[in-house]
Amino acid sequence: MIKHLKLKNVGPAPSMALEFGKRLNLLTGDNGLGKSFLLDIAWWVVTRKWPNEINPRLTAGKKALPADKGEATIQFSFTGKSKEETYKSQYIPKDQAWTGRAGRPANPGLVLYAMSDGSFAVWDPARxxxxxxxxxxxxxxxxxxxxSPKEVWDGLPGQENTWLCNGLIRDWAGWQKEKGAAFKHLKEVLKVLSPSTGEVLEPGNLTRISLDDVRDMPTIRMHYQQDVAVVHASSGMRRIMALAYFLVWAWEEHKQAANHLQEPKTRQIIFLIDEIESHLHPSWQRTIIPALLSVMKKLTKNVEVQVITATHSPLIMTSIEPLFDENQDAWFDLDLEQNKVVLQHRIYEKHGDVGSWLDSEAFGQKKGWLP
Ligand SMILES: Nc1ncnc2c1ncn2[C@@H]1O[C@H](COP(=O)(O)OP(=O)(O)O)[C@@H](O)[C@H]1O
Ligand SMILES: [Mg+2]
Structure with a gap:
């Protein structure tokens, strides 16, 4: 679990300090104020690598660079498997790199990162x-x-003709044919993350979509009684299918790897999600976070899950009202004040309806803002 983060002279603000909640953390603020940047930093703090360094095909997740010539630092602490890591990293211009502690760093548990463009990253303590x-x-x-977004669906190549991950299409079809625990979990996660109880994301029969693609293609059973190939599903459905697949893939592979190593499974998961509402229609936005928290609890029993998510949606903010608990949740808001980006840890007040959220500090729209 990430406990705190303090940045100086890096990113859009001269300084930023965050004390995270141990369960749910929300980041709001206008475009370009640093929400995605903070998620990249959070990923780096626990994994010590920038996503783009590992996979240059990504267009995001690049190494953070200092804002100007002064000293730039990233200070952080997180609780690990056996010890707490507290460190102040400094940018060394002649190495073009951030300093790191020598030797074996603390083990943060399983770390998942869903980026806004459909890229995903996983850091598995067993692998x-x-x-x-x-x-x-x-x-x-x-x-x-x-x-990269394409590799989520088609697989992640490793070195010398190896595959690090089969990708959603092949894994889903394989799991469906094998009728084992992975498929059961996938169906369950899809069901919980569905838009509504009347509109359940349910796998249909496998199909082929091209003479030139021999892969059995998973389908989703639409409520208008058609099985639609997953690659033809709507963007909102594809985003949720990819999230569901990732949760199941990362957790199944982690369990298998831990078993192989004869080590216990991790007790801690950090899940970073950018623009959680991406492509989702309003009623789906109202259910996604509660559904995600509940399905992660179900899938990974006895595991502490910390979520850090960025959002542009007042519907997401209202959806948290019944579950927000200031002892374990936190809300951070980025604003522009006198030409400077300022990050504030805000008190989460209940506003009731979406309109009141729109003209709250989170989104700053004036009352009657429609032209
Ligand atoms: N790799 C980086 N190094 C330094 N600053 C960065 C880096 N990536 C993004 N930033 C800063 O963050 C800003 C973009 O913020 P971003 O996190 O993408 O905004 P949003 O809040 O819309 O997600 C840029 O204008 C820049 O100031
Ligand atoms: Mg962003």
């Missing part, structure tokens, strides 16, 4: 952490699994 060989620490495992 990406350092290992010990002949009494020495060696860091020869993949640094993390970082997928």
């Amino acid at each position: 990406n952490y350092w290992r010990t060989q002949d009494g020495m620490d060696v860091q020869d495992r993949p640094a993390a699994y970082v997928f």
